Amino acid sequence: QGTQGWFDLKIGKPSASNFDKIITPSGGPSKQQEKYMYQLAGEIITQKKEETYKSHAMEEGNIKEAEARALYEMLYDVDVLQTGVCYKDDEKAFLCSPDGLVEVEGMLEIKCPLIHTHVGYLLKDELPREYFCQVQGQMYVTDRKWCDFMSYYPAMPPLIIRV
Numbered sequence: 001q002g003t004q005g006w007f008d009l010k011i012g013k014p015s016a017s018n019f020d021k022i023i024t025p026s027g028g029p030s031k032q033q034e035k036y037m038y039q040l041a042g043e044i045i046t047q048k049k050e051e052t053y054k055s056h057a058m059e060e061g062n063i064k065e066a067e068a069r070a071l072y073e074m075l076y077d078v079d080v081l082q083t084g085v086c087y088k089d090d091e092k093a094f095l096c097s098p099d100g101l102v103e104v105e106g107m108l109e110i111k112c113p114l115i116h117t118h119v120g121y122l123l124k125d126e127l128p129r130e131y132f133c134q135v136q137g138q139m140y141v142t143d144r145k146w147c148d149f150m151s152y153y154p155a156m157p158p159l160i161i162r163v
Helices: 004-009 016-021 033-046 056-076 115-124 129-142
Strands: 100-102 106-111 146-151 159-162
Touching (some): 016 033, 016 129, 056 100, 056 146, 106 129, 129 146
Parallel strands (some): 106 146
16 A cells, blocks of 8 residues: 555545545535545546545554554564455455455454544443444455554554444
């Protein structure tokens, strides 16, 4: 994930991390749907992925992801298979990029948010609503039966919710 090749595979294709721009958790159309479709159309025409802003906190989160994955593997005594892009079928109409595949039926989605966000997730002890469409979309694309959503912040307990 994050390589130029990975970005190239995603050009013009809806991905699970953006399914919330198509549909809401309640099943209705997202207010961002039209803009997202225009973005995908533009990518198809230009064969380029639009540059997106990445804050320092987002870059730090990506760095912490390997640490989070290692902790998950230790806690559950499993190997997490890292993968790039997964397609639903041979048409490759839409895709997902899970943070890891776990055994035959599971997958892992890791978030490494800022401390205040992580504490909020811990207190609520549920899948954050903003990731519902992404997690459900990943399970649909990969035909996996479950997904462990993990929120991680160093020196704090992780939140792991099985969906």
